[in-house]
Amino acid sequence: MFALADCNNFYASCERIFRPELRSRPVLVLSNNDGCVVARSNEVKQLGIANGTPHWQIKELIAKHKIVVFSSNYQLYGDMSARVMDLLGQQCADLEVYSIDEAFMRFDFYRQTQQKLEQEGKRIKGFVEQCTGIPISIGFAPTKTLAKLANHISKKVTATGVHIIYDPFEQEDLMKRIDVSEVWGIGSAYKRKLSDYGIETVWQLLQCREQWFYKEFTIQGLRLLKELKGIPCMDLEDSPTSRQNMVVSRAFRRDVYALEELREAFANFATRLGEKLRRYRQITSSLSVFLLVNPYNNKSPDGRRYFSQFIQLPIASSNTPELINAAWKALSLCFSSGRNYKKCGIMAYGLQPEDVVQLSLFEEPEQHLKTRKLMAITDKINARFGNGTVGCAAALISKDNKWQRLEQFRSPRYTTSWLELLRIK
Template sequence: MSSTSSEGRAGLSRASAPLWALVDCNNFYASCERLFRPDLAGKPVVVLSNNDGCIVARSPEAKALGIPMGAPEYQWRAFLQQHGVAVFSSNYALYGDMSARIMTILEQSCPKVEQYSIDEAFVRLDGALATQAAEAVRQLQERVVRWTGISVSVGVARTRTLAKLANHLGKKRADGLAFLGNGAEDFALEGDDAHLLFRTDDVLAHLPVAEVWGIGRRQARTLWAAGITTAAALRDADDQWLRRALTVTGWRTALELRGLPCIAVEAAPLPRHTLVSSRSFARPVTELAALREAVSCFTGRAAERLRRAGLVAGGIAVHIRTSRHAGEGVPCHAADISLPLPEATADTLPLLRAARAGLERLFRPGLAYAKAGVMLYGLEAADRRQGSLLSAASPAEDRRREALMRTLDAINGKFGRESIFFGAQGLGEADWHMRQAHRSPRLTTRWDELPRVRC
């Protein structure tokens, strides 16, 4: 199969064209845990998942010990103790705050930043940033590590897909930097910077097609069946066949491998349609009162995130289930219910009332529930929401409630999450709360967890 878009590659030598850089924090969770623990420099560190279940992050030293990703902690507990591995529970408040600080630095340095995950962002390099890309990304790396203590790897290329590949190459280098293109002239790399370049043809020829960003398992199977096993073969495949076999999404991935930017080119991100807040319990919950408290807690947190995003919800769905691993012969029970709201809102109180009413209809006595959650749906921008002629609240009451929610969010933003909350959410002492036996202090977001020093 031969490509019909070879003319696109001819334009790749224009050093003045925009470039894409993928900035990725190195071993992010483990790096965050080391920020305030200089005694852990050079020592193995692992971070656990919710309820301290599995290992979800490892420092380079932990990887060198052969500790696998996703390994259950209890199976490796003796090994971790034997080798002096520092073990931490997930500290999402710390990770989220550090992520926000890093994204702010990127946004101050570059005109366009697209956050891809908690520790990754695509950055567009235009103008002088593109013509002096090596110096620009070095300064970006230095600024992030100097202002936050977190090191980052950067991959630079003509498209986001190629930048993702370049980033993987950069992570293997001591300086954490790599460019992916057909020649040094593509990026105005000169002198000592020429060693940063990896040739696209060479990299794609040896890269399995299943490892290309955007190619899922089902698409990979389709490509294998057609004899397309490498990223280079995908790049050179026939356009019409790609659109027919992989749809437009797969075809765009192939175009990106050719150096033609065509993914996520929309001026604005797609609006989200749902917002979920759920959690597995540290211990099974059998009482309605405890389950009601958990669902109220999840609803309060979802409402806070809703307001932060400037959205309102048209309905709320509640979900509860028992353990999938309760034992042989014990079936898993799951139930959910959707509850449309009379009027779209981001007010915690009506959302709490609806969620608790839904839970009352779902709960079955005698079952041991392992997880619960809520999903807000029918989301729309708060400043464009549709009013209701049947609304019982007066405009003055609506303004009062909105002011109350703003005040609640402002207090929690200043003094820490859930400094003030609805009584239905409980006092955080119930045994269903997430198990975090090894959580580090939330030093960047909680005044009461700052270390105390006496002289």
């Protein structure tokens, strides 16, 4: 039996934990640089404000309905996510963290009665909510696709917080009410094609013959259909440590022209990248930096928009100073003055576990290993005293920099910064 646990309105819920007076008020969270809406409380959803709506477009609505607006506070969300995942991991050893606010679990109890399963779901839900204050919903089903659907039902249709699908054919009424686009893996192109055949609801989809479906929608479609009928075709994926690439990027709040500012930005990206790599016990053998010119006001002399440079590291590494040096080297190779850069980032390729490092014949490994120890200590200090307590001077953020993101409405980083702890007056 699979389960999908999903946090309700995750970012908005995180904001409410430390501001309980907001529980009955509409809350929304804006994307990077306060651009557009990325998360909404139920009250905001009811007002008809869609995700992706630009902030400036809804300023009147915000004032009229006294909506509380936040800039995204990824340190808070990331930390709360880690807490939720940790608690779920205590409940179930087989856990796949699927996104910042979703995790699949696999339980062995196959022939549990509906009632027992419901009790178990409610218990886990209550446990996570009591420990973190984050409301979650749980869907149980024999396949991942159905678990995701069960979760959707528990949230949007029955609103009970826990829903179980043993056999979708037994829940005809519900399946007739759900649009095919709610099925995991069905995007807009898929939906259109299904619509051409008159298939609009999950119930209609369930009636499809597998052979016909395979012919029309290939093997992937068939897998989806089987999963939907309750035949497992997907297992839990490995933890995110098995990922191949890692990216740290950011859109700037204003166009950036100066190399000095970009160097500062890239020193920060490389610092983040190093932290991320070390957290997952991985190293990278190569990275690339990329720079994007503002598309709405392209001042690039040759009109080009995208610039990138690949660079191979002498020794695969997760050490921040080595990553900064490599990023700067790559940056100097693709930077050209006169361009108005709007977004930049750094990408690490070909990640590998940190314990299989291949040392170079031409480089002295001592310094590399020494730095690695230094990094471990740096991470410990930052974990204890807050992010950025110690780091490379190159990554120090100068005042009035243009590249850092705009965060007019960011809440305090309650759980990760000593200076921003909740104060009770």
